[in-house]
Amino acid sequence: MLEIKGLTYRVPDEAGEELGILNDVSLTIGDNKLVVVTGPNGGGKTTLAKAIMGLVKPVSGSIRWNGVELMDKSITERARLGVSYGFQQPPRFKGLRVRDLLCLASGRENLATEEACQYLTKVGLCSHDYIDREVDTSLSGGEVKRIEIATILARRSGLMIFDEPEAGIDLWSFAKLTETFKALHERRENTLIIISHQERIINLADEIVMIEDGKVVQHGPKEEIFPKILANTAAGCSYLNEEAKKA
Amino acid sequence: MMDKTDWKLLKEIADLEKTPQGAFNIRMNGQTDSRASTANIEITTKTDGKPGIDIRVKPGTKKESVHIPVIIHATGYSELVYNDFFIGEDCDVDIVAGCGIHNTGCETTQHDGIHTFYVGKNSKVRYVERHYGEGEGTGERIFNPQTVVYLEEGASIQMETTQIRGVDSTKRDTKIVVGKNAEAVVTEKLLTHGKQTAESDMEILLEGEGASGRVVSRSVAQDQSRQVFYPKMTGENKCFGHVQCDSIIMGDAQISSIPAIVAHHVDAQLIHEAAIGRIAGDQILKLMTLGLTEAEAEEKILDGFLQ
Numbered sequence A: 001m002l003e004i005k006g007l008t009y010r011v012p013d014e015a016g017e018e019l020g021i022l023n024d025v026s027l028t029i030g031d032n033k034l035v036v037v038t039g040p041n042g043g044g045k046t047t048l049a050k051a052i053m054g055l056v057k058p059v060s061g062s063i064r065w066n067g068v069e070l071m072d073k074s075i076t077e078r079a080r081l082g083v084s085y086g087f088q089q090p091p092r093f094k095g096l097r098v099r100d101l102l103c104l105a106s107g108r109e110n111l112a113t114e115e116a117c118q119y120l121t122k123v124g125l126c127s128h129d130y131i132d133r134e135v136d137t138s139l140s141g142g143e144v145k146r147i148e149i150a151t152i153l154a155r156r157s158g159l160m161i162f163d164e165p166e167a168g169i170d171l172w173s174f175a176k177l178t179e180t181f182k183a184l185h186e187r188r189e190n191t192l193i194i195i196s197h198q199e200r201i202i203n204l205a206d207e208i209v210m211i212e213d214g215k216v217v218q219h220g221p222k223e224e225i226f227p228k229i230l231a232n233t234a235a236g237c238s239y240l241n242e243e244a245k246k247a
Numbered sequence B: 001m002m003d004k005t006d007w008k009l010l011k012e013i014a015d016l017e018k019t020p021q022g023a024f025n026i027r028m029n030g031q032t033d034s035r036a037s038t039a040n041i042e043i044t045t046k047t048d049g050k051p052g053i054d055i056r057v058k059p060g061t062k063k064e065s066v067h068i069p070v071i072i073h074a075t076g077y078s079e080l081v082y083n084d085f086f087i088g089e090d091c092d093v094d095i096v097a098g099c100g101i102h103n104t105g106c107e108t109t110q111h112d113g114i115h116t117f118y119v120g121k122n123s124k125v126r127y128v129e130r131h132y133g134e135g136e137g138t139g140e141r142i143f144n145p146q147t148v149v150y151l152e153e154g155a156s157i158q159m160e161t162t163q164i165r166g167v168d169s170t171k172r173d174t175k176i177v178v179g180k181n182a183e184a185v186v187t188e189k190l191l192t193h194g195k196q197t198a199e200s201d202m203e204i205l206l207e208g209e210g211a212s213g214r215v216v217s218r219s220v221a222q223d224q225s226r227q228v229f230y231p232k233m234t235g236e237n238k239c240f241g242h243v244q245c246d247s248i249i250m251g252d253a254q255i256s257s258i259p260a261i262v263a264h265h266v267d268a269q270l271i272h273e274a275a276i277g278r279i280a281g282d283q284i285l286k287l288m289t290l291g292l293t294e295a296e297a298e299e300k301i302l303d304g305f306l307q
Helices: A045-053 A075-080 A098-106 A113-122 A141-155 A171-187 A222-235 A238-246 B004-014 B281-289 B294-306
Strands: A002-012 A018-029 A034-038 A060-065 A083-086 A159-163 A191-195 A207-212 A215-221 B023-028 B031-036 B041-045 B052-057 B062-067 B070-072 B078-087 B092-102 B109-119 B124-134 B141-143 B146-151 B156-164 B169-178 B183-192 B197-206 B211-221 B226-235 B239-249 B254-257 B260-263 B268-277
Touching: A002 A045, A018 A045, A018 A060, A018 A207, A018 A215, A034 A045, A045 A060, A045 A075, A045 A083, A045 A159, A045 A191, A075 A083, A075 B281, A083 A141, A098 A113, A098 A141, A098 B294, A113 A141, A141 A159, A141 A171, A171 A191, A207 A222, A215 A222, B004 B070, B004 B092, B004 B124, B023 B041, B023 B052, B031 B041, B041 B062, B052 B062, B070 B109, B078 B092, B092 B109, B092 B141, B109 B124, B109 B156, B124 B141, B146 B156, B146 B183, B156 B169, B169 B183, B169 B211, B183 B197, B183 B226, B183 B294, B197 B211, B197 B239, B211 B226, B211 B254, B211 B294, B226 B239, B226 B268, B239 B254, B239 B294, B254 B268, B260 B268, B281 B294
Parallel strands: A034 A191, A034 A207, A083 A159, A159 A191, B023 B062, B023 B070, B052 B078, B062 B092, B070 B092, B078 B109, B092 B124, B109 B141, B109 B146, B124 B156, B141 B169, B146 B169, B156 B183, B169 B197, B183 B211, B197 B226, B211 B239, B226 B254, B226 B260, B239 B268
Antiparallel strands: A002 A018, A002 A060, A207 A215, B023 B031, B041 B052
């Protein structure tokens, strides 16, 4: 179980004033749930994910994973406790091949090619074309993103956080990815947090968390929250409404 | 006779765990330790008074190899060796050279090798050279290799040089003259640390019509070490050339990367790229999220970069 309590993260803004990115966020996510975190850009979704992984340091609050407090743990320790995070914009590595990253992710230097290829297939990449390629600038953004997701699948950790997995990915691969998330969830072996705005991914969710201005503004079963989000989106912006009427 | 230390050096520089197959010449502390020629590859001591050997490969020799490693474990020993390679037409051979110094003393040990290759028409040569230094002595370990290659029509050389740690000072000079439809590919890998210095001067002359040249240099400079690269590609004819220098800088190191491309022909197409930078922070973070420590992540990134 993931229990977040009173999580607060601030950065200084241009004028030197403290800007709250996460404001007293509390959230509990049960084991083996698939939770979609959604909300407007700049609302704090990625910061929350990074805080769980240890990539940003909140000023206060608590993050407990399976009863273990993570706040004083390093990124490496959190990873070894079973937390994984797929970067929204994954870095590239000159000289490291896709195979190398998958081996590192799986924690097995001798990861069998067949198994490594399966992870690539699950994200819609033809494995033989990619397994020995360097993860450098010769790969497109969408390719790097899918390799990133494959590394998270290879980790098979208890908590998997995916940050906008759909970004930069073509429609065909996206369909494959959706199937992969669905199959992963059906096995009920991992807790999945997916930051996403895509209806097809939201539809897979057990629960939806809506984050806005650094706060959890909605959290509940998909059936309850999703209609509210849709209603808000249509009614919430007067400018869009005006435009819609004109059309 | 070679002892354990010598075999360890041989393993480092030439991946040899026993006497190699094919033609070979093992030079130890300035003397020939052992030598073998084959039906197609003949190795002889130079007769012009210079120290070194001549290696002659018969035309049409395919899938054969020559190993000519040099090992030195005498402190204060310094040598200059000339090795000339005469490769006939239509050959396909691997040549493994390299030098390992084990210096336990306080005096400088130095190996300067001048290798000249005459590669005949349509022949393919893969030339691998590794430099390695070790030993707890305070004596410096110095290498100054000079490589000169002449490629005849349709010939090619794939030259791979590696020097990872252990060498206090190196000045490398490489010159390759590329004939008609011939190709030179040079891959250089270098890691310096401590107060080491390394300089690499390279000149590739694309002389013949359809000549091509490619230089890929990857280096890592750590601590207070200094590196200087001067790769120069000159197009004298219709040709294609690409120079790529990539360096990772760490600690208080200094790197100068000064690629030059020179065209003397309107159909010469030449490109150079050079980059120096530290390891990107997000690369380290990414590997840490896979469970590696910061030090392990750094090591993996450097290993991959120099792979």
